[in-house]
Amino acid sequence: xxxxxxxxxxxxxxxxxxxxxxxxxxxxxxxxxxxxxxxxxxxxxxxxxxxxxxxxxxxxxxxxxxxxxxxxxxxxxxxxxxxxxxxxxxxxxxxxxxxxxxxxxxxxxxxxxxxxxxxxxxxxxxxxxxxxxxxxxxxxxxxxxxxxxxxxxxxxxxxxxxxxxxxxxxxxxxxxxxxxxxxxxxxxxxxxxxxxxxxxxxxxxxxxxxxxxxxxxxxxxxxxxxxxxxxxxxxxxxxxxxxxxxxxxxxxxxxxxxxxxxxxxxxxxxxxxxxxxxxxxxxxxxxxxxxxxxxxxxxxxxxxxxxxxxxxxxxxxxxxxxxxxxxxxxxxxxxxxxxxxxxxxxxxxxxxxxxxxxxxxxxxxxxxxxxxxxxxxxxxxxxxxxxxxxxxxxxxxxxxxxxxxxxxxxxxxxxxxxxxxxxxxxxxxxxxxxxxxxxxxxxxxxxxxxxxxxxxxxxxxxxxxxxxxxxxxxxxxxxxxxxxxxxxxxxxxxxxxxxxxxxxxxxxxxxxxxxxxxxxxxxxxxxxxxxxxxxxxxxxxxxxxxxxxxxxxxxxxxxxxxxxxxxxxxxxxxxxxxxxxxxxxxxxxxxxxxxxxxxxxxxxxxxxxxxxxxxxxxxxxxxxxxxxxxxxxxxxxxxxxxxxxxxxxxxxxxxxxxxxxxxxxxxxxxxxxxxxxxxxxxxxxxxxxxxxxxxxxxxxxxxxxxxxxxxxxxxxxxxxxxxxxxxxxxxxx
Amino acid sequence: xxxxxxxxxxxxxxxxxxxxxxxxxxxxxxxxxxxxxxxxxxxxxxxxxxxxxxxxxxxxxxxxxxxxxxxxxxxxxxxxxxxxxxxxxxxxxxxxxxxxxxxxxxxxxxxxxxxxxxxxxxxxxxxxxxxxxxxxxxxxxxxxxxxxxxxxxx
Numbered sequence: 001x002x003x004x005x006x007x008x009x010x011x012x013x014x015x016x017x018x019x020x021x022x023x024x025x026x027x028x029x030x031x032x033x034x035x036x037x038x039x040x041x042x043x044x045x046x047x048x049x050x051x052x053x054x055x056x057x058x059x060x061x062x063x064x065x066x067x068x069x070x071x072x073x074x075x076x077x078x079x080x081x082x083x084x085x086x087x088x089x090x091x092x093x094x095x096x097x098x099x100x101x102x103x104x105x106x107x108x109x110x111x112x113x114x115x116x117x118x119x120x121x122x123x124x125x126x127x128x129x130x131x132x133x134x135x136x137x138x139x140x141x142x143x144x145x146x147x148x149x150x151x152x153x154x155x156x157x158x159x160x161x162x163x164x165x166x167x168x169x170x171x172x173x174x175x176x177x178x179x180x181x182x183x184x185x186x187x188x189x190x191x192x193x194x195x196x197x198x199x200x201x202x203x204x205x206x207x208x209x210x211x212x213x214x215x216x217x218x219x220x221x222x223x224x225x226x227x228x229x230x231x232x233x234x235x236x237x238x239x240x241x242x243x244x245x246x247x248x249x250x251x252x253x254x255x256x257x258x259x260x261x262x263x264x265x266x267x268x269x270x271x272x273x274x275x276x277x278x279x280x281x282x283x284x285x286x287x288x289x290x291x292x293x294x295x296x297x298x299x300x301x302x303x304x305x306x307x308x309x310x311x312x313x314x315x316x317x318x319x320x321x322x323x324x325x326x327x328x329x330x331x332x333x334x335x336x337x338x339x340x341x342x343x344x345x346x347x348x349x350x351x352x353x354x355x356x357x358x359x360x361x362x363x364x365x366x367x368x369x370x371x372x373x374x375x376x377x378x379x380x381x382x383x384x385x386x387x388x389x390x391x392x393x394x395x396x397x398x399x400x401x402x403x404x405x406x407x408x409x410x411x412x413x414x415x416x417x418x419x420x421x422x423x424x425x426x427x428x429x430x431x432x433x434x435x436x437x438x439x440x441x442x443x444x445x446x447x448x449x450x451x452x453x454x455x456x457x458x459x460x461x462x463x464x465x466x467x468x469x470x471x472x473x474x475x476x477x478x479x480x481x482x483x484x485x486x487x488x489x490x491x492x493x494x495x496x497x498x499x500x501x502x503x504x505x506x507x508x509x510x511x512x513x514x515x516x517x518x519x520x521x522x523x524x525x526x527x528x529x530x531x532x533x534x535x536x537x538x539x540x541x542x543x544x545x546x547x548x549x550x551x552x553x554x555x556x557x558x559x560x561x562x563x564x565x566x567x568x569x570x571x572x573x574x575x576x577x578x579x580x581x582x583x584x585x586x587x588x589x590x591x592x593x594x595x596x597x598x599x600x601x602x603x604x605x606x607x608x609x610x611x612x613x614x615x616x617x618x619x620x621x622x623x624x625x626x627x628x629x630x631x632x633x634x635x636x637x638x639x640x641x642x643x644x645x646x647x648x649x650x651x652x653x654x655x656x657x658x659x660x661x662x663x664x665x666x667x668x669x670x671x672x673x674x675x676x677x678x679x680x681x682x683x684x685x686x687x688x689x690x691x692x693x694x695x696x697x698x699x700x701x702x703x704x705x706x707x708x709x710x711x712x713x714x715x716x717x718x719x720x721x722x723x724x725x726x727x728x729x730x731x732x733x
Numbered sequence: 734x735x736x737x738x739x740x741x742x743x744x745x746x747x748x749x750x751x752x753x754x755x756x757x758x759x760x761x762x763x764x765x766x767x768x769x770x771x772x773x774x775x776x777x778x779x780x781x782x783x784x785x786x787x788x789x790x791x792x793x794x795x796x797x798x799x800x801x802x803x804x805x806x807x808x809x810x811x812x813x814x815x816x817x818x819x820x821x822x823x824x825x826x827x828x829x830x831x832x833x834x835x836x837x838x839x840x841x842x843x844x845x846x847x848x849x850x851x852x853x854x855x856x857x858x859x860x861x862x863x864x865x866x867x868x869x870x871x872x873x874x875x876x877x878x879x880x881x882x883x884x885x886x887x
Contacts, residue, residue, distance in 0.1 A: 076833065077831070077832040077833030077834060077870055078832070079832075202829075204826065204827075204829055205829060205831075207834070208825070208826055208829055208830075208831045208834065209826050211831050211834035211837050212809075212818070212822040212825040212826050212830075212831070212837055212841065213769075213809070213810065213812075213813060213818060213822060214767070214768065214769020214770075214808065214809030214810045214838055215768070215769075215810075216766075216768045217768075217834065218768075218771075218835065220768075220771065220772070221762075221768035223763075223766065254734070254752075272755075272759070272763065273759045273762075273763055274752065274755040274756065274759045277759075277775075343869075344869055345835075345869060346773055346779065346781060346833070346835045346836050346867050346868065346869045346870075347771055347772070347773055347781065347835040348772070348773070348774075393833070394833075395833055395835040395869075396832060396833030396835065396869055396870045398869070425772065427775060428773070428774040428775055428776060428778075639829055643829060643832060643872070643875070644832070646871065646872075646874055646875070647832050647870045647871035647872055648871065649871065650871030650872075650873055650874065651869070651870065651871040653871075654871070672774060672776055672778060673774060673776070673778040673779055673867055674778060678867065678869065679871075679873070680863075680864040680867070680873070681859075681860045681861075681863035681864045681866075681868075681873045681876065681877055682857075682860040682861055682863075682864040684860075684873045684874055684877070686874070687874045
């Protein structure tokens with residue numbers, strides 16, 4: 001794929017304002033609905049994105065009857081391609097098989113920032129729906145003129161517009177290959193949910209068909225004729241300095257094209273991938289590093305957090321909180337802890353890059369192609385127009401993993417070794433050691449309730465490192481930028497608000513204080529699925545359960561009586577009914593726990609019941625079953641929503657029961673799957689998910705809804721059968 | 734140090750000059766464009782690189798290619814016959830058993846190796862067999878479900 005040489009205006013002039021037309025251009029990151037479509041249709045002509053307000057920034061129609069949907073959001077395994085195609089096909093009233101989608105490419109799609117925070121459907125889905133409605137509205141007006149009948153008398157079926165007398169004209173005939181520059185006005189009517197043909201149905205993800213056949217799908221699978229293979233020798237620990245590397249010992253190995261050493265950044269390039277791996281192994285042995293020690297050991301971590309955090313940031317304060325707690329009839333105070341967790345992607349991060357006189361192209365698994373481009377621009381002091389970032393699916397990332405770092409490293413290597421496509425893949429230990437983890441946290445909660453179980457006042461104190469160090473334009477956020485000779489230092493620029501995500505209860509609390517104690521921890525941290533919400537909901541929903549016990553109330557009753565939001569109450573009531581809570585098995589070795597949250601207090605509502613079983617010696621427990629109820633507003637694809645939610649439940653169960661990043665003074669000890677075990681098929685619970693669909697309401701982000709509640713539900717279930725409250729993760733008994 | 738290697742991959746005889754120590758995975762992916770098997774850990778811990786070798790699930794990320802001489806190697810791409818996908822691939826699609834899909838190769842290979850020895854496996858046997866493969870998205874319940882459905886109907 002070539003970089004666009006011309007600037008946008010020239011490009012448009014030369015191409016005659018093209019949009020609609022049929023040319024054969026290879027498109028890398030585009031999936032088609034059907035194989036046949038793929039074979040005959042290689043995509044619309046590439047064209048730079050020209051602004052969010054234009055219809056064709058989101059929806060393009062060609063003269064052959066194909067529809068191209070464009071989104072700045074990335075497919076991360078969450079099924080966004082299919083869901084967005086469903087929305088577009090419905091609103092445009094075309095057969096879904098006409099549609100394909102292009103995700104995240106700075107050469108083509110809108111800048112939609114990061115694919116994060118569960119807001120792709122809420123954000124991109126809304127934009128695509130509006131654009132499709134506008135496109136259709138415009139076409140119907142054309143048809144009304146062409147057929148000389150009033151607008152209201154027209155009906156649409158699969159892109160053909162019919163008059164009452166059955167005369168018809170299709171979208172493609174109306175467009176006739178011409179470009180119409182039309183803006184999104186906001187005036188086009190949106191279909192009623194009852195008119196939807198695809199939204200709300202479990203349309204299968206066609207990309208799964210490719211996956212089960214082992215077809216090339218991932219950035220790892222890209223291949224170019226001029227491709228060479230690279231590996232980076234990362235320092236053995238944070239801040240290590242390279243003292244010696246005998247390059248000639250490496251260049252003497254077969255197939256080695258170059259060994260690059262720039263400060264503490266070391267990379268090897270080879271003709272064959274295995275030659276690069278062998279060289280990497282050898283470099284690991286012969287490189288001599290000076291290693292600084294990590295000072296705060298795991299045993300001191302939580303006490304150090306309390307001791308060395310910054311002056312607390314006041315998030316919420318109410319002068320009556322403390323006195324209300326003191327005066328309450330029942331009071332409770334508890335402290336919770338969560339260790340560092342890792343994303344631990346199944347496939348190590350991988351990216352391709354090519355540097356030519358025209359500029360830089362990077363094929364990346366990033367969650368945000370535009371932020372990546374901005375950061376590469378900062379790193380190389382290169383005009384962003386000379387950089388193209390093409391998003392290609394990576395292994396599931398669940399937040400800010402190594403995807404951006406590997407992209408930057410591939411680009412650094414490409415700059416030093418131009419005119420070849422560099423393929424850089426991390427080794428397993430690179431991924432485990434160098435990805436930014438989800439921060440360890442402490443959560444102190446204190447509350448007062450009335451004797452009849454109503455919350456009176458509450459105070460939360462949180463200790464956490466930042467939950468976002470995404471490289472949003474600042475090169476120092478790429479880990480290897482710090483390792484270069486001309487080191488670009490990492491500047492955290494404050495702590496992210498992600499730490500107190502979901503700390504503020506959705507429950508009615510008349511007086512509430514929230515203080516955030518920002519802490520500079522020993523390990524690299526950034527966004528992991530749910531950010532602070534995971535630990536905050538774990539703590540809050542464990543605490544709420546304990547308050548319910550204190551008030552002598554059933555945990556459903558206590559929650560429901562302290563909630564006002566009817567949708568929150570509905571998921572809890574549905575869960576209670578569905579699981580026959582009242583007649584649950586009361587055997588001594590069985591434990592049941594529930595938890596609830598509305599993610600971010602603004603996205604999907606989720607309630608979950610966990611069932612655990614104690615071993616006969618009472619020294620261990622197993623998670624038997626998780627039952628969840630989710631309300632994500634209008635459900636676009638129920639099977640997709642269930643798949644995401646089941647996955648979130650199992651992943652959270654793994655975090656909650658098994659996971660903690662281990663390290664010592666010499667560095668990270670969790671370097672592979674043996675030293676960082678995660679849940680496997682033999683330990684999974686039965687999972688069930690029920691959807692409360694609300695087609696009349698806007699869709700809500702759902703991808704992270706399960707993470708926090710599952711942790712608390714398991715903790716509450718463990719308490720139910722052991723009698724001991726859980727204060728620390730992972731849950732060991 | 735390269736030598737002639739003869740491999741049988743997906744029913745075809747393949748001759749190549751290669752470092753006999755080079756693990757099979759790199760040869761499959763880079764020389765024969767068989768991208769189904771994946772590099773996951775390079776340590777025989779995650780199963781994403783697995784292929785069928787004489788019908789048994791075998792790691793490929795460390796085992797030298799020369800070790801596979803004389804064995805029948807079948808990759809996920811080789812499961813389709815005469816343009817028709819293997820019924821287990823259809824079953825995975827029908828159940829929509831994937832999220833990111835990086836582990837799907839390993840899951841399908843592990844399932845086929847199990848079914849060869851135990852055509853009607855118990856749920857416990859299915860779970861044991863699939864535990865060879867690391868999945869981070871939490872799609873396990875669907876993988877277990879699809880193998881259960883597949884083995885109870887065929």
